[in-house]
Amino acid sequence: MTPFPLSRRMFVASSLGLAATGLLGVPARAAAPLRIGVGSDPVFAAFFLAAHEKLFEAEGIEVSLQPYAEGAEAMNALVAGQVDVSAASESSTMVRMPRAELRPLAVVYHSGKYVKLVLREGIADPGEIRRFGLVPGSISEYCTGLTLQHFNLDPAQVEMIPSGPPELPALLARGDIDAFFAWEPWPATALTQGGHVALTSADVGYVDTIWATASAAILGSNPEGLQAMLRALAKASDITQSDPARAAEGVRAITRIPVETSLKAFKDMTLGVRDFTDADFISFDGIASFLADHKVTTGLVPYRDVMQRGFYKG
Incomplete structure (x- = not known):
């Protein structure tokens, strides 16, 4: 997911008020x-x-929460042993599986609307796209390929223009590209510069998810703590769905992201802790194939071997 301004060194800790008693x-x-x-x-x-x-405390665990610029950086910290658990997209997690013993525990977010196709002014239909901006090796490129298939566009007739996410809205506004598929806040930025949203990832067959992933070491040494963490996240997710303003204030208190920014983002996502499903694995297979086909990974990542299906009881 795309970063909002925040020091990656920001450190948030919640501590238990009482020691456990033997x-x-x-x-x-x-x-x-x-x-x-x-x-x-x-x-x-x-x-x-x-x-x-202090929902973690209510579940009896002490937590140190470390926000990074984006989920991919949080995953790098997990690989480096700097954290015990990270949350990131399926692709950000898969590409790091060959480098560390990672154990995805549960889905903590899903959406088919957070990743959007934006067209420039003058392009009314995705079938008119001839220059497509994309972030190589990412969900942006994955959804671009799905769009070509969905609208029967000949890849040979569409120029692919690689870019970093922040540059995509400016490229669109200048007319250097006709469209881009990316996650927020870049679509919202493009709208302020004359672009318009044509569809979302669900319209071309992709529902994005975020996984809570633990190191194999912490799963082996503290499974009870991980279960407690997921219970706390489930409670927080329920609050977010039922009382978005309360959740947005919680986000602001930790990150300084404006309440109105979070409230707008909440409309395009579903927060909730759940186990992995058969439908999830079909979608994840598509991501794994994409990563292998585009040489982002060396062959198919055997992600199914390490998924902890059944760990979260709900």
């Missing part, structure tokens, strides 16, 4: 804080709200 009434040694890395935009609202309202 069977003989002797205080037990408290477990080390569970270190969690996330990106810095509203799709991670459940993590921010759980920290702000």
